[in-house]
Amino acid sequence: KYKRSPSEIFTCQLCGLSSPFTYYGQKPPNTRAIVLLEECFVTKDPFSPDKEKFLVLGSTCSMCSSCVCVGSDCSLFYTKRFCMQCVNKYLDQFPHQIQAELAKKRQSSKTAVS
C-alpha cells in the first residue's frame, strides 16, 4: 500500500499546484510517533534546514476521490479530507463553526476581487 517514488509529481486537481512528492501513505519516514490520519502525498519540508521534516502536499477527497492540495481554498480536513466542491455540496452536514468560517472567507475574497 505504501508507495515510495523519487520524482513523481503531485498535482492538485482544483488549483493546479504541482510539486514533486517523495512519499504517499500515512507514515512518512523518520516521523517516529507521528501518524497521518489519511493517506497523503508527502515531501521533505523544503523550508526547513532539517532533512527529516516532512510536508504534506495533499491527499484524496474522501467523497469524490479527487486529488487535492491541503490549501484552504482547495480542501478541508474534518476527521476526513473533503475537497471544496464536496464541502459545498454537503455544507449543511458540517458544524456551524466551519460553515461560518467559510462564509466569512467567501465574503472577504469577494471584497478583495471587487
Added chain:
Amino acid sequence: MDSDRRRHSRSWDWDSPECRAQLDDVFFRQHDYIQAGSPEHKEFWTFFDRFQRFKTKRDMTGSGSSRKEEKKDRKQTGHVDLGLPKDYDARYRINVSVCTRDVEERLAKSEHRGRKSSSGPGPQEVSDCRLALLHFLDFNQRQSFGKLAKLRREQKNLPIFQYRDRIVDLVRRHPVVVVAGDTGCGKSTQVPQYLLSAGFKHIACTQPRRIACISLAKRVSFESLNQYGSKVGYQIRFETSRTAATKLLFLTEGLLLRQIQQDRTLAQYEVLIVDEVHERHLHCDFLLGVLRTLLESRPDLRLILMSATINIKLFSDYFNSAPVMQVPGRLFPIQVIYQPIPPEEQASRSEKLDPRPYLRILQAIDQRYPPEERGDLLLFLSGVAEISTIQEACQIYATHTRRWIVLPLHSTLSLAQQDKVFDIAPPGVRKCIISTNIAETSVTIDGVRFVVDSGKVKEMSFDPKAKMQRLQEFWISRASSEQRKGRAGRTGPGVCYRLYAESDYDAFAPYPVPEIHRVALDSLILQMKSMGLGDPLSFVFIDPPPAASIQTAVTYLKEQGALDSHSELTSIGSLLAQLPVDVVIGKMLVLGSLFNLVEPVLTVAAALSVQSPFLRSSQHNPDCATARQPLHSNQGDPFSLLNTFNAWVEVKGERGGGSRKWCRRRGLEEQRLYEMVNLRRQFKDLLRSHSLLESEDSAPSAGDRTQRRDRLTERRKLHQLKRDHEQQEGSRRKVLRLDEGQDGDFSSGSDSEEKGKGKKDKKGPEQDVDIQEVKFKLRHNVSELQDAVNVSQDLSSRQQALLKLLLCRGLYPQLALPDEHNNTRKDSEQVFHTRNKQGVVIHPTSVFASDPEVLHVPEDETREMGPDRRDSSRHQLLAFVTLLETNKPYLSNCVRVPALQALLLVANSVDSNADCTRLVVDGWLEVELREQEEALNVLSTALTLRAEWERLLQAQLGQGSMGVSGVHGVSRKAMEKLSEGLVRFLLYTEVSYSLRRLAAFQTQNLYVGPQSESELFDAKSQGLNPLFPGLEAKPDPIKGGLRVTSFFTYNCLTDSKDLYSECLRTFWTCPNCDLYMPLTPLERMQHEASCRPKGEQHNEDPSDERASSSSSASSLCRVYHCDICNEDLKLTSTEILKHKRQHMYSVK
C-alpha cells in the same frame, strides 16, 4: 480519585523547567520527530504558552454556545451521511496524530508504584501537551504549505509561465533557442527551472556579473524547493557551492570560457544558458563565438540565449536562424516627460554641471505628489564628478525641505556606502539616489518611482594608436534610455524625466557600442591563441572587432613575448593565457617565480588586479592621510600596496576582526584586501600547478593532535557562523536617518566606472558578525599568511631593486619618461611622455603625484652638456600599469626604475652607433653616454645578464611545461648568481648619460638602412658575424648594421662611423684572461661574451683544471678556416680574432 487528581494538579507547574522536562521525556526523546534541545523544541514551548493562553480565553468566553444549533442543521441532511462527529472540536481538523502509548504506559506504571512521592505528569497533562503538539505540527504544516503555495502562485503569475511548455518543446527540438523577454518577465529564474523539471540535467547558466550568480542560485534553489540542498549552485572566481549533486550551475561568462580551455567539448554540461546576451560584454560575445564552433562537435548540446528584446535578429541569425521565443515583460506604465536643458544651463566642457534642471525636478515632485505617496527617485549621471556636483546642490535642497535623503551610488564608493541605497527612507521622505550607469543593469533598487535621465554615459574606449584607454562622455543609446526608464516601473506606475528632447532620443544610436569594439583585445587574442582557434582575423565573431584592433593586440603580445614572430604562442604565452589576469600582471608572476621574490610579487600582482583599496573620499581627510602615511612608499604605488597588505595581514594575525576598524581609520576598503588575499592564493595555486613554485611541505603545519583538533573545532564553529549569517541575510533593512547623505563624503575626481564593475557583495560591514572575517578565516591560515608576508616585509634595498626590475619587465613596454623640465615645474604640473603619447600626467592618487621630487635628476649630479643635454647617472623612468584619459591622460600605479639599466635589461630593441656611445631604445628614447669605455662596459654587462636571465627563464618554463615536479629546472646557485649580477648592475652602475625622447623628425632618418652586398660580404669575410656563441649576428635587413641578439642591433644608427675602421680600435685588457690588444667595440663584446672569469670556470667544471681561454668551453669553439695558414682550426670567436691579428701584424 477526584480529590487525588486535584492534589496532583496542584503540584504540577507548567512553567517549571522540571515539569516540562518530564513531558520532553514523553514527546521529545532523542529519536523523536522533534528532539529536546532543537530549535523546533524551543518553538514548541513558546507555541504551547500561546496555545494555553488562547484556550483559557476561549473557555472563559464560553464558545461552546453554538453546539445546540448543530442538531437543527443535521435534520436537513440529504441521502448521504458524511458521518461527521456531532460536536465540533478543532482537533478534528488536524490530520496528524501522535502515538506515545508505549511511553505513557511505562509512565503510568512508574506512577502507580511511587504514587505518593511522584509529581510527574498525569494523563491530563500528557493529553494537554499532546493536543498542543498536534496544533503545533498542524501550524507548521500550514506555514510551510503557505510558503509553497505563495511561491507557486508567484511563479504562475510571471509572464513567462504561459510559455513554459513552448520553451521546453523548442529546446527539445532545436540545438539553439533564443528567449527574448523584457525586465520582469522572469526568464533568468524560471527558464533554468523549466528545463530542470523537464528532466534536463547538468545545466550551466552564465551571468555577466558575479553577484548575479550568487543571488540567482539562491533564488532558484529556493524556488525549486532545494534551498538546503546543492542541486542548484553557483561558481565564481573564489567561491563555489557546487557539489556532485549540482544539476544547475550559475557561473560567470569568464569562468565558462576557462572551463572550455580545460575541457574543449564541455562534456560536463548537457544544456548551456547564456543570459543577458544583449549586454554585449567582451566575454559574452567571445563565448558565443566559441560555442558556435563547439556546437559542431556537440550536436547533443542545447544552447539557450536569453536577452532583453533588443536586437534579437542578430543573435538568431548568428546561430543559423535559431527560433525565437518572445515574452512580454511586466512593467507598470511609465509616463515619459521630455525636459531638455535650456541652452543657458548647459555646461560647457570645462565647467561644472549646472544643478538647476535637476533641482527643478525635485521641486516638481514635491509639488505634484503628496509625501505620503511613497516612491524614490533615481537620477542617472555620467560620472563621479558630476554626481558630487549634483549631490551637493540636492543636499542643500534636501536639508531645507527635509523631504529627501540624497545618496550617491558608484563603484568607487565603499561597499557600506553603496549598500545604503537599499535602506528605507522614513515616512514622508524620499530617497534621491544619484548614480552612474551602475544602476542601469548591475544594481537593482526596488521602490523607485521617478527616474531622471541625463542621457549621458561615460564609457571606456581604447585608442590603439596611443595604447591608451579613454573614458569619454557620450549620449546613451535608445536601448539604455529605455532601460533607465524601466527602472521607474518595477514596483508600480512611474515617471521618467528625460533631460533631452524627443528629437535627441530619436537621434540616439539604437544600441550601445559592444565592448569588443571599445577595449584592448590583448587578453582575448591570447586566450584565442591558447584555445587553438586559429587566426583571430578569420574567427567568426557575432560582430567582428576592427581588424586594426586585433592587429594592435597581436603586436602588443609579440612585444610582451607572449607570441613569437609567427604569431604562435610562446611557452610564457601559453602560461599567461591560463592566468585570469592582464598579460603584464601574469608576466610579473612568472618572472617572480624565478627569483626568491615570489611572496612580494604575488601580493603586488594581486593588488594590481583589484580596485585600489585606498578610498578616494578619504584622501582629503587629514586623519586618514596621516594614518596612511607609514604605508606609502616613494618607490612606487605597487610598494605602497605591498606595505598596506602586509600591515593588514599583521593586524589580522594580532587582532582578527579588529582589522575592520584599522581599515576604516586609514580610509581603506577592506573588501579589496579580502579580494587581494583570495586572488593571491589563486595565483600561488596556479604557479604551483605549473610547477613554477615548489609545493609546500605536504604536512599542513601539522602541529600536535590537540592543535589539529582545536583548529577543527574552530572551523566547525566558523562554518556554523557562516551558515547562520546566510540564513538571516537580507532579511533586515535599516531605516535611513534624515541626515544620512550629509556625511560629507563628496568625493571629487574624474573617475567613473565601467558597467558591471560595481557591487560584488551586498553585505554591509555594520553587522554583528563580520562575515568577511569568518570567510577569511575559513579560507586562509593566518599564521601561514603571516609567514609569507614576513618574507616580503622589510625588503632589503637589493631585493627592492630586483623587485622593481621584475615589475618593470612585467609592465614593459608601459614606460614613461619624465619631461626634462620637470625640475623647474610646480608639483602639480609634472609632465611625462610615453612612447605613443606625449604630455601625460600622474594620477592624483599616485605617490608620485604628492612626491614628484624623487623622480627628478639631482641637480648636483648633473652636468650640463649643452642646451638640451643633461648628463647624470641618476635618470629614472616610470613603469606604469594603466594609462587612462579622462579629462587628462593619467598614469596610475607607477613604479620608478633606474633608466639605463632597466632599458638595457628589458627593452625589445636597443640600437647603437659604432662605438656604442649612442643608443636608441625602442625607436623613441635616446641615450648618449659620455665615455666609450663605460658605454661598452654597461652594454656588455647587460647583454651577458640578459642572456643568462633568458636562459634560466626558459629552463624554468620548459621544466614547468614538462610537468616535472620536485626537481627545479633552475639551480638555486645559478639563480642566486644572476640576481646578484642584476642587483649589482642596477644599484652600482655609475655611468653618466643623457636621456631624451626623440622628436618625430629624428626618428625618420634613424637608421643607416639595408647595406649593399659588398658591405655585407666584407663583414662576413672578416669572420665577425657570430658575436655571441649560439647567436648568429646577421646584417639587419631594415635598420642596417648587425643584429647581434634578438633585441640589440649594433651600428645601425645613422651617425655611425665605419664598422671596422681602425680608428675605433682601442687598446684593452681583458680582466679575465691576459688578452691585451686594440679591439673594435664589437670585437671586445664578442670576447667578453666568450671569456669568463677564471674562478667561474673552475666552478662550472672542476674537472678541467687547465681551463684557459682556448678551452674555456668547447661549445663556444667553432671550425675556422684560415686562408693564410690554409688550415681548419677549432677556435672560439676571440681566438679567431687573435689568430687573424697575428697575420695582420705579420703582413705589415
